[in-house]
Amino acid sequence: MKATALGLVAGIAGALAVGHATAQTATTTTPAPAMTPAPATTMPAPGPANPATSGSAAASSDSNQAVATTNANAPVPAKGANSFTMGEARRRIEKNGFSHVTGLAKDSNGVWHGQADKSGTNMAVWLDYKGNVGTN
Secondary structure, three states: OHHHHHHHHHHHHHHHHHHHHHHHOOOOOOOOOOOOOOOOOOOOOOOOOOOOOOOOOOOOOOOOOOOOOOOOOOOOOOOOOOOOOOHHHHHHHHHHEEEEEEEEEEEOOOEEEEEEEOOOOEEEOOOOOOOOOOEO
16 A cells, blocks of 8 residues: 555656646747837037028139039139030030030130120130130
8 A cells, every 4th residue: 555655646746747847838938029229310510501502602712613503694614624525515505595616625624615606796605614604
């Protein structure tokens, strides 16, 4: 009888251990997703307003300062690297009321110079890198 009682106790203890182990594996927990902080935003440092958009005619006292738009009545051509081809220069001069544009040549300042007719008069014309057209 002692052996049977000991076997019974061992069996119950074993069943309890298995039941306990089963209960542990049956209950699973899902870890919460890691929270990442939102990226910090930066604001531009306060400074002077953009002179090109503040309504002033020129961004600085430099008369050769590049601007967003051209000044059709520029008294002198602006010096600068000119990317207009000869054909583009001719068409721009013609769009400003000139005809028979001839002798176009680009000088060392990047300004196209040539001859053209306007209102029956032949005159010297120029085109700068900004697209301004004028006469000498």
